[in-house]
Structure formats: structure tokens, C-alpha cells
Amino acid sequence: MSKSENKVASYAIIGFGNIGQALATAFARKGIEVAVATTRHPESFASDAAAIGSTVIPKAFAEAVKADIIFLAVRFESYPDVAKALPTWSGKTIVDVTNAYGVPVEQLEGQPSARVVAKAFTGAKLVKGFNHLVASVLARDPAVHSGRRVVFLASDDDGAAAEIGALAENLGFSPINLGGLSEGGLLVQARGKSWGQLIFKDLVNFG
Secondary structure, three states, X not given: OOOOOOOOOOEEEEOOOHHHHHHHHHHHHOOOOEEEEOXXXXXHHXXXXXXXXXXXXXXXXXXXXXXXXXXXXXXXXXXXHHHOOOOOOOOOEEEEOOOOOOOOHXXXXXXXXXXXXXXXXXXXXXXXXXXXXXHHHHOOOOEEOOEXXXXXXXXXOHHHXXXXXXHHHHOXXXXXXXXXXXOHHHHHOOEXXXXXXXXXXXXXXXX
16 A cells, blocks of 8 residues: 555545435444535535534535545536646545446547546546445445445556555445456446446345
8 A cells, every 4th residue: 555554544525415425424434534525615514514423524625635535426527627626636546436327438438437537637546436336325334234235346556446445344345346447347337328237236245
């Protein structure tokens, strides 16, 4: 891992709709501090953040993007606006939680949506993940009977995939690495008006 052993990685969730709040709930459940931000003033969603837990910290957008690991939980069409926030995202890991359902394949130049997002975040390592579950399921306790709810991860950077896999484990999930964005990653990416085969699959690992 690129982070020094003495430095604990900082986390932020950009987007505080249903998915952003579900992710914040997962962090709060484990008492892990996470910043949450939108383009609105943080006071406008402070009460919603407080209702989730004391470790969910509303911040201004410009402050939140300083985090080491950033969950991109906005509508797919909003990713370019987020990407413009910094001239370089070097040293950061972006977790792409967006779904490009309904976006014409031609608009994505035939590329997987996560590849298009990765290109916008210059210098960052990108992991596609946490996007295959609907918000109501993602928000639930991932401990199911004696198993753990599965989250799928895909990345062209093995180190970044391992980093987010370890975070998923800390949040109580069972991460499964699908490989590269253009290989196994296609199983969790929408193309046009078709969903990847693993989207919406609520699986539990009892291993």
C-alpha cells in the first residue's frame, strides 16, 4: 500500500443521495470517519449526516476532495464536474460507484464506463466497486447469518484493488476481485440499456 504505515488513509464520499447515504451508513456502522460532500453547502445536509452517525462528517466539496480515498457516488453524468475540482488526482484512489445505464455506448467511445471515468481523474488509481447493489441493500448490515454480503471490485491497478478490498473487509463486506475494468469489470458495468450480469445480484459469502 502506498500510504505510510503511520498515516491512516482518509475517506470521502462525493454525492449524498441514496447511494452516498448507504455508503456513509456502512462507515458509521464500523465507527470509521468519512467526509461527505455535495456541491451544496454542508449545512444543508448536516442533519442527515448526523442522523447516520457521529463519524459521518459533512464538508465543503473543496475540502472533501483532499481525502486519500474518494467514493464517487454521483449521477454518472456528473463525474466530469467532480473531476474538474483538482488539476491532478495523483496519489488518490477513486472508487467509481456510478452506473452509466442509458448512456449510449458511442458516447463512451465503446469503452467501459469506468475507463471513461478513470481518464477524467488524471493521475488517480480507479476501482469500480460497490455499485452493483441497490441503496437499500447496500445500507444493510453486511453480516448475514454467518456470512458476509459480497461487493465486487474491478481495477486495472492491482494495488488499488487490494487497498479497496481491505477497506471493504473492514466495513464488513466480502470483496471479490473481478480483475481488469475491460475484463471481469464488464460484469458490473451498464452498457447502453443493458446491465452487467452481476448488477443487482445480492450474494452472501459463507466461506
